[in-house]
Amino acid sequence: MNMTLVVSLLLGGAAFALFNAIFQVRFFEGTVRGFLDLLDTVADHLGKYNTKRYIARIKRERIVKRKENPVMKYNRLVEGLILDFNMPVTLESFTSLLCISFAIVALVIVFLMKSVTLSVVVTISIFIGILTWFVMQSKAIRAQDIENIMDAEDLICPLARDGVLVAIKKVMESDEYISPNIRVYFRQFIDNCENNGYSFRQAITLLNRQLGPKFDDFTKKAIVFEYNERKGMADIFLDIVDENAVLREINARKENIFRKMNRDFLIKTVIVLLFFIYALSVDDFRQYMLNTQPGKLINTLMICVICLSFARCQALQGNLGMGSDRK
Incomplete structure (x- = not known):
């Protein structure tokens, strides 16, 4: 696409917009309304479908004992995120939104990378990174809740004799x-x-x-x-105050360790990205990394390593972390 064509398209678009504004012509009004009606219909059917799935899941969980498997782990993770962030959605609605977002992002990356396989791998890695970030924020929320509960206990326990x-x-x-x-x-x-x-x-x-x-x-x-x-x-309540003091000290040490782990990971990631961006200033390297299949494969591996390393780092912190799940 040469400069003349680009300028012509921009001028044409500007003239079309000006014509619509002056004469109040709505060329695409019916099309836009039809598209919005279609989206509303799809959203309505999807909402009804998710409601049926939600009711069926609740009934099934009351009858059948949960078995520990990847699906149950995912459900427990999402339910925890919904609770911690006070999201106005159900597990089924969250999963539907996640699938729609995944499909949109995958299509965009396919358009950029021109490879379906690599695009799916990159999209999965990105969503793992995003989900891990939400889990990290969720842990921070739970840690603060536990701190608030300990503060309340420290105030209530000395007065409990009455x-x-x-x-x-x-x-x-x-x-x-x-x-x-x-x-x-x-x-x-x-x-x-x-x-x-x-x-x-x-x-x-x-x-x-x-x-x-x-x-x-x-x-x-x-x-x-x-x-x-x-x-x-x-006096049995005073034991809780002593336990809270010990728990605060342990949590403070863990927080320092986790903060250092996150800072080191961020610094290393930024160094790698800055070096990669600087290397793109070399024409041959840029052409190789962006326009050849081996270069795209290297980019995919780099994104996967960064996202999965971030997830692994947070998983280690979760195994050693403070707090516990809500009931």
């Missing part, structure tokens, strides 16, 4: 003591005990389910204390 409900109400008197992220759950616990007819065991169990496994120890001790209180038993 009763767990009384202690929580005292801490809730100030908006500064408990994080807004979990404050709503403690407010619901108080309402359940005082206004909604819940027993203490039912209310604290629901609170435990909302806050996650980190709150398990406090819940067990709170139930024992509430129904079997004896003199001096309130």
